[in-house]
Amino acid sequence: MALLTIRNLTVKFATATGSFTAVDGIDVSVDRSEVLAIVGESGSGKSVSMLAVMGLLPDTATVTADEMTYDGQDMLAMTTAQRRRLIGREITMIFQEPVASLNPSFTVGFQIEEVLRINLGLSGKAARERALDLFQSVGIPEPEEKLKSYPHQMSGGQCQRVMIAIAIASNPRLLIADEPTTALDVTIQKQILDLLMSLQEDYGMGLILITHDMGVVAETADRVVVQYKGRKMEEADVLSLFENPQSAYTRALLSALPEHATGDRLPTVADFFQEEAVR
Amino acid sequence: MTPVVEGRAIVQDYHVPGSMMRRAKTVRAVKGIDFSVQKGKTLAIVGESGSGKSTLARIVALIDAPSGGELLIDGHPVDIAAKRPGPEMRSKVQMVFQNPYGSLNPRQKIGDVLTEPLIINTDTPAAERRDRAKAMLQKVGLMPEHYNRYPHMFSGGQRQRIAIARALMLNPSLLVLDEPVSALDLSVQAQVLNLLADLQDEMGLTYVFVSHDLSVVRYIADEVMVISKGEAVEQASRDQIFSNPTHPYTQQLFAATPVTDLDAIRARVARRKAARESAAV
Numbered sequence: 001m002a003l004l005t006i007r008n009l010t011v012k013f014a015t016a017t018g019s020f021t022a023v024d025g026i027d028v029s030v031d032r033s034e035v036l037a038i039v040g041e042s043g044s045g046k047s048v049s050m051l052a053v054m055g056l057l058p059d060t061a062t063v064t065a066d067e068m069t070y071d072g073q074d075m076l077a078m079t080t081a082q083r084r085r086l087i088g089r090e091i092t093m094i095f096q097e098p099v100a101s102l103n104p105s106f107t108v109g110f111q112i113e114e115v116l117r118i119n120l121g122l123s124g125k126a127a128r129e130r131a132l133d134l135f136q137s138v139g140i141p142e143p144e145e146k147l148k149s150y151p152h153q154m155s156g157g158q159c160q161r162v163m164i165a166i167a168i169a170s171n172p173r174l175l176i177a178d179e180p181t182t183a184l185d186v187t188i189q190k191q192i193l194d195l196l197m198s199l200q201e202d203y204g205m206g207l208i209l210i211t212h213d214m215g216v217v218a219e220t221a222d223r224v225v226v227q228y229k230g231r232k233m234e235e236a237d238v239l240s241l242f243e244n245p246q247s248a249y250t251r252a253l254l255s256a257l258p259e260h261a262t263g264d265r266l267p268t269v270a271d272f273f274q275e276e277a278v279r
Numbered sequence: 280m281t282p283v284v285e286g287r288a289i290v291q292d293y294h295v296p297g298s299m300m301r302r303a304k305t306v307r308a309v310k311g312i313d314f315s316v317q318k319g320k321t322l323a324i325v326g327e328s329g330s331g332k333s334t335l336a337r338i339v340a341l342i343d344a345p346s347g348g349e350l351l352i353d354g355h356p357v358d359i360a361a362k363r364p365g366p367e368m369r370s371k372v373q374m375v376f377q378n379p380y381g382s383l384n385p386r387q388k389i390g391d392v393l394t395e396p397l398i399i400n401t402d403t404p405a406a407e408r409r410d411r412a413k414a415m416l417q418k419v420g421l422m423p424e425h426y427n428r429y430p431h432m433f434s435g436g437q438r439q440r441i442a443i444a445r446a447l448m449l450n451p452s453l454l455v456l457d458e459p460v461s462a463l464d465l466s467v468q469a470q471v472l473n474l475l476a477d478l479q480d481e482m483g484l485t486y487v488f489v490s491h492d493l494s495v496v497r498y499i500a501d502e503v504m505v506i507s508k509g510e511a512v513e514q515a516s517r518d519q520i521f522s523n524p525t526h527p528y529t530q531q532l533f534a535a536t537p538v539t540d541l542d543a544i545r546a547r548v549a550r551r552k553a554a555r556e557s558a559a560v
Contacts, residue, residue, distance in 0.1 A: 041464040185327040190535040215537025256469040258498040266469035
């Protein structure tokens with residue numbers, strides 16, 4: 001059974017020049033312990049659709065959907081209080097810029113203990129012990145020392161590990177990762193992806209991975225949704241997507257990978273749409 | 280043939296001042312690197328953040344003076360700490376930065392962005408400056424009517440085109456590109472890489488291309504230098520590095536780069552399925 005089901009999600013933003021549709025009738029569903037990748041360029045609405053699920057969009061956004069259910073509960077009919085019990089506990093999210101996601105004025109230890117106290121109702125001492133456990137499970141070296149550090153004293157990769165520790169603190173059943181490795185180096189990216197995948201397997205979480213990097217998709221996803229300009233272009237399991245992409249846009253994305261360059265020029269998405277138009 | 284740019288045992292030290300609780304210390308960011316690039320070729324500098332690749336790029340671009348070693352441009356030693364480089368030297372070497380959102384002044388119109396290098400370094404008359412800027416906009420795939428617009432009206436890829444146009448206004452022979460496509464989407468990245476390749480052919484440009492993305496390097500580079508912790512651990516032609524990386528650090532970089540190879544995906548999917556079935560039992 002699906003853990004999260006969204007049908008016909010539309011997000012519109014009110015702007016000075018009228019309404020702008022960022023997400024246009026997207027269907028997404030993710031199963032328990034499944035890794036779903038949502039791929040697209042900037043402006044494809046891939047982050048906005050997940051922020052809509054989390055309820056993190058500003059007031060200028062209008063979210064409508066035919067269905068939005070989490071584990072059989074109708075999220076559209078929920079009161080704010082009910083929603084808050086879900087978000088941040090059962091469904092958690094990590095973001096692209098790990099350093100910017102943490103508060104620079106408090107130690108990382110304080111920030112993770114705060115989550116544990118508020119969401120799980122742990123006392124100070126119990127929260128500290130659990131924080132230490134979590135830091136160990138996400139592979140932060142010298143966890144006791146690091147709990148006392150401020151975000152600026154840690155590297156980008158370590159900050160992302162802290163964010164992951166905070167996100168898994170409440171044993172969530174669904175983790176949404178919005179470009180978790182885009183700001184990181186390849187070697188650190190590999191470590192973080194390996195960590196996410198092993199946590200996903202250990203905890204049996206559903207994982208939604210938002211990315212623009214086809215390499216990341218190839219290394220992590222079970223199933224892939226390709227989005228372009230707020231619309232879903234294609235949905236397939238990872239192997240069929242790479243083996244036999246159905247939509248022109250997916251083919252364009254795949255051929256724009258520099259390692260697929262044949263000859264002197266890299267094919268671009270624009271080239272592809274031109275080709276389609278001629279045909 | 281004299282290389283366009285040559286570095287001999289380049290060293291860069293940064294001094295971290297001490298405080299009440301901490302002693303002052305010196306960090307050696309670049310530890311004696313040798314390199315040279317021939318005209319019309321591309322040297323790619325590959326490494327992780329903190330490896331010293333951007334420090335080296337800033338030295339080559341004549342922004343920072345190295346603490347030791349010698350930098351030669353067109354065979355002539357250049358020491359910017361001893362003598363400020365004149366307009367002629369500044370025209371030879373130009374730089375394109377990583378983030379096109381940060382490297383353009385939001386209050387400056389595109390026309391002013393492009394004509395400013397000419398105002399500072401040459402005495403070209405205003406009408407000619409304008410014509411050259413408009414011609415350059417076309418050359419990088421934009422339109423002359425973009426001359427009077429502001430940076431916020433452009434997308435990331437278009438802004439990087441503007442940054443490239445600005446660097447080319449003085450007809451440089453050497454372009455230092457510090458991660459020029461890593462802030463861009465995949466398809467836009469392909470467009471900018473194509474543009475750089477075209478410009479190199481057309482204008483006979485020499486590139487020093489800093490990147491951490493091996494797939495981009497494979498597309499653009501002739502020579503590759505892999506640096507780690509301030510030292511050049513491997514330096515070879517592109518084909519040699521990609522077919523037979525010898526240094527463990529280079530091999531580690533290759534192992535970390537995600538592969539989109541079908542067999543690799545098939546193997547991973549099978550591995551996951553097996554793990555799930557054994558967990559279910």
